[in-house]
Amino acid sequence: MKRSITRLLMAPSVILLLVWMIVPLSMTIYFSTINYNLLYPGRNNFVGWMNFEFFVTDPGFWIAVSNTLILLGSVLVITVVLGVALSALIDKPFFGRNIVRVLLISPFFIMPTVNALIWKNMMMNPVYGIFAWISNSLGLEPIDWLSNYPLMSIIIMVSWQWLPFAILVFVTALQSQDTEQKEAAQMDGANGWHIFRYLTVPHLARPIAVVVMIETIFLLAVFAEIYVSTGGGPGYDSTNLAYLIYNQALLQYDVGVASAGGLFAVLLANIVAFFLIRAVGKNLTV
Amino acid sequence: MAYLNITELQKHYDNYHALRGINLAIEEGEFIVFVGPSGCGKSTLLRTIAGLESSTGGTIELDGRDITELSSSKRDLAMVFQSYALYPHMTVADNLSFALRLAKEEQSVIDEKVKSVSASLQLDKLLERKPKELSGGQRQRVAIGRAIVRQPKVFLFDEPLSNLDAALRVQMRLELARLHKKLGTTMIYVTHDQVEAMTLADRVVILNAGQIEQVGTPLELYRSPNSRFVAEFIGTPKMNLIELDNVVREADTLHLKLLNASIDFPVARTHGPLPDNAIMGIRPEHMHIVESDGDVMGKVELIEHLGSEAYTHIRLANDQTIIVKTSARTNIKDGEEVQIRVDREEIILFNENDRVFSVVAEEAGHE
DSSP states (O other): HHHHHHHHHHHHHHHHHHHHHHHHHHHHHHHHHHOOOTTTTTOOBBBBHHHHHHHSTTTHHHHHHHHHHHHHHHHHHHHHHOOOOOOOOTSOOOOTTHHHHHHHEEEESSSSSHHHHIIIIIOOTTTTTTHHHHHHHHTOOOOHHHHHHHHHHHHHHHHHHHHHHHHHHHHHHHTTOOHHHHHHHHHTTTHHHIIIIIIHHHHTHHHHHHHHHHHHHHHHHHHHHHTTTTTTOOTTOOOOHHHHHIIIIIOOOOOHHOOOOOOOHHHHHHHHOOOOOOHGGGGGGO | OSSSSEEEEEEEEEEEEEEEEEEEOOOTTTEEEEEEEETTTTHHHHHHTTTTOOOOOEEEEETEEEETTTTTTGSSSEEEEOOOOOOSOHHHHHHHHHHHHTOOOOHHHHHHHHHHHHHHHTOOTTTTGGOOOOOOHHHHHHHEEEEEEOSSEEEESSTTTTSSOOHHHHHHHHHHHHHHHHHHHEEEEEESOHHHHHHHHEEEEEEEEEEEEEEHHHEEEEEEOOOOHHHHHSSSOEEEEEEEEEEEEETTEEEEEETOOOOOOOOSSSSOOOOTOOOEEOOOGGGGESSSSSSSEEEEEEEOOOOOEEEEEEEEETTTTEEEESSSOOOOOOEEEEEEEEEEOEEEEEEEEEEEEEHHHHTTOOO
């Protein structure tokens, strides 16, 4: 009796969440099996696996998959490594530490679109960007980042966007590190590097796992930065899966193929999540 | 030249003077206990010796070497912390061998040392466990083992037993005493628990407000405290401090005047002038409730029965309360008027702060 009441009370939110998930998923599955091009309305016949075949044999497909994974891996490595290093650096009190902390965390408050625009126009622009000015004042040829190193440019932008998140998590975690343990290590003959290597890094294992998992969710779906800055180009050089799907759906008006791509992205996300959680998840039980 | 010499040690925090000129000489193999109330500087002193706090004046010499400015890793000291500070992600074996591995000792030497230490502390079955899988007492032993394995010149203990429950504390106290006997290494131990201080120490250092009040063996401190502070700090229940009305010296006799009564006893000599408003210090076990011939009268307020003995709280006519230790079975009742007799040879006289007279000390011939 009591149980059925609790279930009844929980039902609205559970049903809402279920519908929220089920409807788009089933519609995507449905679209992925029919011929659904916005340019040819009314010809929505069943085509089986053809949309998947089109998507997978698209010339940009494998590039997009590898770009997605390179982007994910690079940003994860950069944010975790730099995040741990910077957090450890600002852990000790020094004059102006609070200001430095705010500055380090502030990029997180900037929208991805604005972030991309800042990098595109203020930093990486080959004529009046800051990087170009630095190159010029050193007497070097300015680099056209977005055309010559498009994927690396995206990686830089996204890392800049996500580093504050990592720092935020690590700084908080470092505050809970036991000072007596560090002092004990000092008495045991450890120098600063030993303490960092043998105490701080293991202490951060769990926060690192959290950062990796949360960032993975968002980094698989990076879109705004690419859309605003490189537009996936030149060619497919900075196209990831999300952008390729967008390309199919809204530039080539082929909703069917885009839906197939969306399902493939879900599959990829699950594969990546499986390995990542296997790799870092064991830290969560420590 | 002593083994560990502390000379005029000072420690200033921003606007707080934590150590005010500490002078202390510790011999090799001694078990020294720093004891004092909270905030007296005992932990600061220990941490300054360890090098975890930098001193702002004075010197520390260990075994003929000035270590005042050395980093703690180079001082050849080992410390056991209050929270044990075990490395949580390392096994017991790794915790024990951490310092040796940092010192890049041979693996065979490390194994040998870890094995012998873990055997002596009954940790051999726990070597593969992580600290969180251990009980409080086991963690304590790992922390001690981690210190022993390095064979330091001095062990430092920072209130190591305060996180244990009462029964375990007594047991670990015994183990520590046994360990000190076995190793014979110099140990410095900080505690606020005077029972630990009295039972463990060769010599006790009593600190108060950043200064050393008195250094001595536990019995010395108990029998002839140099100051009122030490008298009140050592001993449970506290020493009775009774304000006298007057002190009169006539030839070879001292008369302590209290409430129309006079406690008289012969003296050979006294040290320094005796103030009129002297304070008489006398331990509860050196006062007795008697049928007749008592020195003073008082009214029983409360009797605390502890089983083997009882503490009788007595209010004197001038409203001072004193505690008298009595045998467990007495027929004294609350509210009764009783006579109290004082053991003459145990009386200590104080002025405002310091001891001015004590039979024991004067007879022994030193201050």
